[in-house]
Amino acid sequence: MNDALAALYPQHLATLRERTDTALARGGFEHLVVPAGRPITKFLDDLDYPFVVNPHFKHWLPLLDAPGSWLVYTPGEKPRLVFLQPRDYWHVVPEAPQGYWVDHFDIVVVRKPADAIAELPSPARSAIIGDRDCGFDQVCANNPPAVIDHLHYHRAYKTPYELELMREASRRGTRGHRAAEHAFREGASELGIHQAYLAAVDQLDAELPYASIVGLNEHGAVLHYTNFDRHAPAESRSFLIDAGAGASGYASDITRTYAGRDAGEFQALIDAVDAAQQSFVARVRPGQSYPDLHVHAHHALAGVLRDHGFIRMSPESAVESGVSSAFFPHGLGHGIGLQVHDVGGFQAAETGGTIAKPEGHPYLRLTRQLEAGMVVTIEPGIYFIDMLLAELKDKPFAGDIDWARVDAFRQYGGIRIEDDVVCREGEPENMTRDAFALL
Known part of the structure; x- marks a missing residue:
């Protein structure tokens, strides 16, 4: 290299x-x-x-x-x-x-x-x-x-040198993710899973670009869960890992969600989010407004919620009413490079200025139009967060939510799928999927 x-x-x-x-x-x-x-x-x-x-x-x-x-x-x-x-x-x-x-x-x-x-x-x-x-x-x-x-x-426009280092960071990160999945399948605790991750990437906690998120079962509903339970649960129903690696100071940021044994319906939901995520990745092209892509993701995920029986309203109504934000409460992604949440995501021009976030979407970290050379994360999710779901129960549209089905899925926490994607002329480069394919 x-x-x-x-x-x-x-x-x-x-x-x-x-x-x-x-x-x-x-x-x-x-x-x-x-x-x-x-x-x-x-x-x-x-x-x-x-x-x-x-x-x-x-x-x-x-x-x-x-x-x-x-x-x-x-x-x-x-x-x-x-x-x-x-x-x-x-x-x-x-x-x-x-x-x-x-x-x-x-x-x-x-x-x-x-x-x-x-x-x-x-x-x-x-x-x-x-x-x-x-x-x-x-x-x-x-x-x-x-x-x-x-x-x-x-800094949003990466040089070929920077892209090569980011590919290496992705290769290291995916090795860790494979080791973490294996530890999950073997019944390890959250701390044990994280230790398997560190060994596979050959980096210390302090050398990682950010603190790893390793959540089993309901912990997958805590967006920035970093507690690391020392003892494995009696049953590992689900596993969400958001962890990256570094290469000469450049970061990767990768998230995957896995279903445990006898979690067929949850696996089907994972598959639906994964398919939606790949469709969003395909839109990472020059000229694409990132806020527009974020709002499009809300409509697509609202369709997933409807198709899987969680809501009985149109995707448009789910987005307009804020129902989609209760299940998908964070931004679609961010710029990445020297920092995992790289700078300049809101700048209107090289001389400064700010591009505002879309109304009703306060946690979006990137509002620029995509251009060739940019690298962004695409990380949609669907979660079952008690606090946010409780707020929906008092709303007029509460009857359009199948609460029994929602309650049945709280035990899984949530789903997030995240890749690091290079915007290029033509097809985008998915560094994360390419690195997994090399394994």
């Missing part, structure tokens, strides 16, 4: 330089300065939280464990890496940079965090992108909107 990345990286770097040149010119700055960041110390403690690198830093180079380091770019010049390699016998010292990307940078090694300051350009003439823990009082992040808006807007 390194040979492929080595071949693709120069073009990726050229694209970043071009975008940054424009962004700096618009903001009136001469330099881009990006701190990798520093570990955050726990309150009233001398231990740190796991280090998470600044996404703007790892956009330029695949260096995830370099706290205290800095990236400096000046248009027309070779990018510089100020690399902190401290003298330290308490911790593992980061190895000297190596790999296919190092020849594209001027690299300066410093031994103390403060020594890096002398290697940075004037803060007054620099766009410094980071958080409040990124550096020192002398060099504070200013995050100029003109620069940020341009970079975030264009």
Whole structure:
């Protein structure tokens, strides 16, 4: 894989330089300065939280464990890496940079965090992108909107180099999903399933792009369930797993739902959601409004609810009345890349602005029109959430819901199917399904 990345990286770097040149010119700055960041110390403690690198830093180079380091770019010049390699016998010292990307940078090694300051350009003439823990009082992040808006807007368009890393993240994630399904079939607990997942992807919890969701039975109705029961239930009727993996800082985000033994009707519902999900994936094409696709998904899933006997109303009535939102209460998906919920999802243009969410759909994370090069998740679901269903019982249309059938399905929690999809001219590329097929 390194040979492929080595071949693709120069073009990726050229694209970043071009975008940054424009962004700096618009903001009136001469330099881009990006701190990798520093570990955050726990309150009233001398231990740190796991280090998470600044996404703007790892956009330029695949260096995830370099706290205290800095990236400096000046248009027309070779990018510089100020690399902190401290003298330290308490911790593992980061190895000297190596790999296919190092020849594209001027690299300066410093031994103390403060020594890096002398290697940075004037803060007054620099766009410094980071958080409040990124550096020192002398060099504070200013995050100029003109620069940020341009970079975030264009980050939606992935380079071939980025797509190759995202395919690898998908391959790692699907290996984990296969191992998790096997553990579920063997009767493991939620914690045991998660441990099987980690072993298969060969990553620690802190290295995953997000906290895994591993829910058995009714826990599948908790959208962000992360409790990990230590003991297996007496009967594992259903299993929902939402878990991804990373590759050089790029994320995959994959969800699957499985039925246990003797859950034929629930399996039929899974199959219906899966078929609907694949039909939504097929619409990931240039020119497609993502909010329109989200609303279309509501109509399609309302049709599934009607066909499977949960409601006795038209899909149009189910969407207009809010019934569909009780069963499908989240957005259809989001952008993905350097972050699992990538930035720029609401931007109207490279100069800023916001595209509003459709009325009645507050949890949608992406409102842009799809264009070639974007990568999005498609993750429809149908859930049986007690709180939301209770709110329907007092509504005038409550008689159009088969409550006995709904109650029979509460024991399964819910269904979500999620793939990572590349928008291309012509047929979309489903990185998730392709990775599963390789297994």
